[in-house]
Amino acid sequence: MSADGRPGLLVLVVGPSGVGKDTLIDGARAALAHDPAIVFPRREITRPADAGGEDHRPVTPAEFRARRSSNAYALAWEAHGLGYGVPATILDDLDAGRTIVVNVSRGIIDTARRLARVRVLSLTVPAEILRRRLAARGRETVEDIEARVARATAFAVAGPDVVTVVNDGSIESALARVIDAIRSDAHAQGVSSF
Numbered sequence: 411m412s413a414d415g416r417p418g419l420l421v422l423v424v425g426p427s428g429v430g431k432d433t434l435i436d437g438a439r440a441a442l443a444h445d446p447a448i449v450f451p452r453r454e455i456t457r458p459a460d461a462g463g464e465d466h467r468p469v470t471p472a473e474f475r476a477r478r479s480s481n482a483y484a485l486a487w488e489a490h491g492l493g494y495g496v497p498a499t500i501l502d503d504l505d506a507g508r509t510i511v512v513n514v515s516r517g518i519i520d521t522a523r524r525l526a527r528v529r530v531l532s533l534t535v536p537a538e539i540l541r542r543r544l545a546a547r548g549r550e551t552v553e554d555i556e557a558r559v560a561r562a563t564a565f566a567v568a569g570p571d572v573v574t575v576v577n578d579g580s581i582e583s584a585l586a587r588v589i590d591a592i593r594s595d596a597h598a599q600g601v602s603s604f
């Protein structure tokens with residue numbers, strides 16, 4: 411149980427843009443769909459619904475600001491010129507002892523640690539692979555891709571609750587590691603490379 415008494419577990423999937431967070435979360439969601447104790451919340455983002463990528467709830471910048479100030483988000487941040495919010499309903503799930511799995515900015519890890527017991531899944535790959543993956547994904551312009559690669563090293567992710575997964579091999583091998591880390595309730599630690 412966390413210091414604030416919430417019995418659930420908050421699994422934060424973090425890492426630079428293009429590292430594979432959404433891909434691995436999608437795979438884990440499909441593999442764990444039978445388990446009602448594991449929740450994959452839908453993020454709210456100031457990005458059009460048809461931009462590609464995850465199934466998010468699109469909000470306007472004004473709506474994002476209003477919802478953020480009325481505490482509709484348990485976690486909220488801005489990155490890449492966009493606003494992101496994780497709905498406050500995750501707090502009810504954490505109170506009920508569920509496991510939440512969500513893609514968040516590396517910048518809000520400490521804030522999340524004050525909400526509940528946290529396990530950080532820190533995904534990494536070398537910058538050249540990031541650039542190649544972002545270009546192949548095709549959602550951003552060349553300028554945006556360079557800005558995202560530059561941001562890759564903007565944060566240090568550290569702590570006893572961090573599990574590092576190097577996603578430079580097959581998606582399947584990284585997914586197996588991610589699913590293990592979501593399911594195992596003991597605090598796993600260390601680095602796995604595939």
Ligand SMILES: Nc1ncnc2c1ncn2[C@@H]1O[C@H](COP(=O)(O)OP(=O)(O)OP(=O)(O)O)[C@@H](O)[C@H]1O
Nearest residue numbers: 426427428429430431432433543547577579580581
């Ligand atoms: N192990 C892998 N091998 C090859 N390609 C991969 C691997 N993991 C992810 N990819 C590909 O890399 C691209 C980026 O992955 P994804 O969109 O999941 O990254 P992300 O971390 O969620 O990025 P962002 O933060 O920008 O949303 C996708 O096209 C995905 O298919």
Ligand SMILES: O=P(O)(O)OC[C@H]1O[C@H](OP(=O)(O)O)[C@H](O)[C@@H]1O
Nearest residue numbers: 425427489494513514515516517561
């Ligand atoms: O660099 P940091 O702050 O860790 O990550 C910032 C954001 O980058 C990605 O955004 P997107 O889904 O590509 O728009 C992640 O989802 C995260 O919200």
